[in-house]
């Protein structure tokens with residue numbers, strides 16, 4: 001995401017507003033970096049354009065923060081104990097890529113997952129930092145390929161779920177439970193929850209527009225002061241609704 005997208009965004013909005021005003025020249029002074037998500041840039045540009053033109057924001061743009069809808073590819077969260085069993089005593093996860101949620105990262109380390117019929121998934125990415133619970137989040141297609149029957153669960157709710165074996169360069173680690181398909185959910189800061197008038201663990205709808213337009217009816221809200229507004233769906237769900245970086249999505253209560 002570089003200068004070209006930035007310019008393109010300006011152009012799009014300028015064209016969009018050309019019937020309303022002759023003053024389409026914009027001077028932007030926004031803290032945009034190469035990693036700023038497109039939806040966040042669009043949100044900032046829209047706010048500034050409307051403010052400058054003295055127009056009321058369209059209702060979908062009045063939210064305090066941009067809505068990001070991201071696809072979570074299969075991954076695992078591990079305890080420090082599991083990391084040491086797999087990678088050696090004292091091993092610390094090394095961040096490879098920062099995620100949108102504050103402090104979360106994709107680690108350089110990955111593991112091999114061995115399923116119930118000895119089928120495997122190699123290069124299963126570990127997301128850090130370490131947690132107090134081991135959890136593996138797979139798409140349903142992954143689970144079928146591996147021979148698992150996995151339930152839809154919220155993160156952390158792993159009681160009674162299938163386990164598996166993990167293999168790392170140093171050794172094996174047995175999970176007795178923890179393999180889930182994550183329930184589609186939205187991370188919210190309290191100010192987002194106030195805007196959408198929802199509470200922690202309440203359900204909302206996510207409408208995804210575009211050629212495969214569909215609505216997720218049971219998107220679970222997770223509220224925490226450390227969260228930034230972001231929806232997480234898995235690869236099956238993202239592929240089913242044809243989610244692309246420019247797909248328009250909206251939260252509905």
Ligand SMILES: [Zn+2]
Nearest residue numbers: 185187231232
């Ligand atoms: Zn999430």
